[in-house]
Amino acid sequence: MSSTMFRIGGDLNVRRLGFGAMRLPTERGPDREAALAVARRAADLGVTLIDTAHMYGWGANEELLAEALHPYPEGLHVTTKVGVARSSSPAGWKHDARPDTLRAQVDHALRRLRVERIELIQLHRIDPAVPLADQLGALRELRAEGKVGRIGLSEVTVAELAQAREIVDVASVQNRYSLLDREHEPVLAACEAAGIAFLPWRPVAGAASGAAAEIAAVAAELDATPAQVSLAWLLARSPVILPIPGTARIGHLEENLAAADLHLPPAHRARLDSLST
Template sequence: MKFRKFGNNEQLSAIGLGCMSMSHAYGVPNDEESIATLHLALDLGINFWDTADVYGSGKNEELISKVLVPNRDKIFIATKFGFTANADNTGMTFNGSPEYMRKAVEQSLKRLQIDTIDLYYAHRIDPNVPVEEMVGAMAELVKEGKVRYLGLSEASATSIRKAHSVHPISAVQSEYSLLTREVEGSVLPTCKELGIAFVPFSPLARGLMTNTLDLSALPDTDFRKKLPRYQQAHQQNNEQLAAAFADLAGKIGCSPAQLAIAWVLAQGDNIIPIPGTKKRKNLQDNTGAVDVELSTDHLQQIEELLAKYPNVGDRYDEGSRKMVDKDNV
């Protein structure tokens, strides 16, 4: 494994492990294989694990705790607060209030069965709570030893700056992949300037860039069924794009998943992607990305390929889009 510097001299594996799909959003959970995947991550030196209280409504944190607790000193655990699934399961609401956060952190600590969370993110910016107030309350958790580092997810550059003026923000986690480039505008430069790690989520475009995603095989409950990018209007474009990308990966000498992750890694040394998987086979594949060196020529070939298939579709539907924080400058 290769490592990247984080916070106060921490060494995090250059790729982390996104644990969401073990209990939430994609496919059908398989706890036995997920536990085996977590053990393999330890063996491979992947020490940066990502979860959230909302994944499986707490089940993901409980699952992870089974491997986390006996290996506490080897894992840097990140979790998030703020989302709750609506009672009728039709969507999510977000609450970034200090009162809610106080309860949420206690529940996460209990489910994870640990005393301190390494990195605690606000899963979104709540438009009804000033970001300074939210981060001020999160900073209290650091003082109390319940949390070590603070992070934000899908925050605008403006919110990142406001938050960072209250307490150092150590990580910003937002969607970033070959197909989702919004953060290149102001978020990535702001993170670089302020010395904040950027943690790309969905770096494989939710599986699309692996050239193995079969949309017709997804269960109706799969989150991708709701997202524009995975609908019929974009299917032909995206299948052709994924196939051409896999061809290019073959020529470069790696798998498509490795090429997609290596591209994200090549965008900055403060970037630590968290590809998600619940399968050992895929984890093994993704880990190989840290050894893929991309030349300027490779990067150029990737851009040219993407330009040939522009109809990739939006990453979010209207409901999810509304929850993404926007710059007000």
């Protein structure tokens, strides 16, 4: 298997550098037209893994991707996340992974994405008010019904991942992780040991802000951008890492995807390895 590819769950073959759709505007108008163009350009450039969620516009992001890409090119998979609901709280959302809610959100996602099966569904957050066995049991039933292909988690600890794996086969974990944010290093290690895909969100956090002078220096030496260096470091960090950088600009998308071809010499990688916040 090429280092540029990964089989999620052992059988879903995708390119390791994907695209996160969270930032795409969904309101009608020029910004939406630009968002459609970004999604289409991602597919044109060979992206095979696009990440969205029920929470992103409460379904509007899923509808946008379907408008842009359906019928989907062969090999392109749109993954989505369920388990949170709209709320009047300051955050604007709340945990809700009750089985009925998960079923409804999956059914809505199938309709919005215009598919009969979602190849990877991820539990956006573990709901502390619902037994984990009930949450994952509902997703397992949906898998048995053929509505989803594989089950993943998001924002989990090592202990939660271990507990979940006693209930279902876990194909992926989506946690916050980047060159400058390695809080979830133990979770990455657990995923690598088990062959579970690790999808870092905010994969270039801090890299484009100029806060990391060393990243900027490495980028200048390699004729690359700080974001490209950060993504290349992630790809080199572990074979199970599948970064999903997001953007609403075609130029930035093309820059991010070019990171797949950036080689980090050992000396440069060692300098990056030593960075942390």
